[in-house]
Amino acid sequence: MILFHGSDKIVEKPVANYGRNKVDFGQGFYLTSLHEQAVKWAKIIAFKKGLGKAYVSEYTLDESLLDSLGLRYKKFLAYDMEWLDYVIDCRNGGSLQNQYDVVEGGVANDNVIDTVENYENGIITAEQALGQLQYKKVNHQICIRSQEVLDRMLQFIRWEEV
Structure with missing residues (x-):
């Protein structure tokens, strides 16, 4: 699987316990299979930090090892109640x-976060949020x-300035 990481830095050797911990899937190294999404993330991070340069690092992930290493792997296939409870x-x-x-699934991006926050604050019900x-x-x-997992399964390929 080809994956991308958007940042204000080139990340050849990712670190799992770095960065914020109160995010969608908790503290960890975040990647996406969507190049366009990684570019957007990189530009947002660089802008917030007042930097002029943004980078997308590219990796391969050996999916076959997910099962063979006995890892605790969770994949959310949809924005559903389980995903909502987990993200909150x-x-x-x-x-x-x-x-x-390893956790995989949808992003609570700008199009989703208002709904998540409204549910979290008791403004709407779980059923309304899921709807x-x-x-x-x-x-x-x-x-x-x-x-x-990062050390054994993720292989850095290249980077690009975006």
């Missing part, structure tokens, strides 16, 4: 994130929370 728990610094080495989320275009992210 992680964004609140909860412990669900500690159950997995709104079903019409959102699912983006893609993989959060690798284990350094062992």
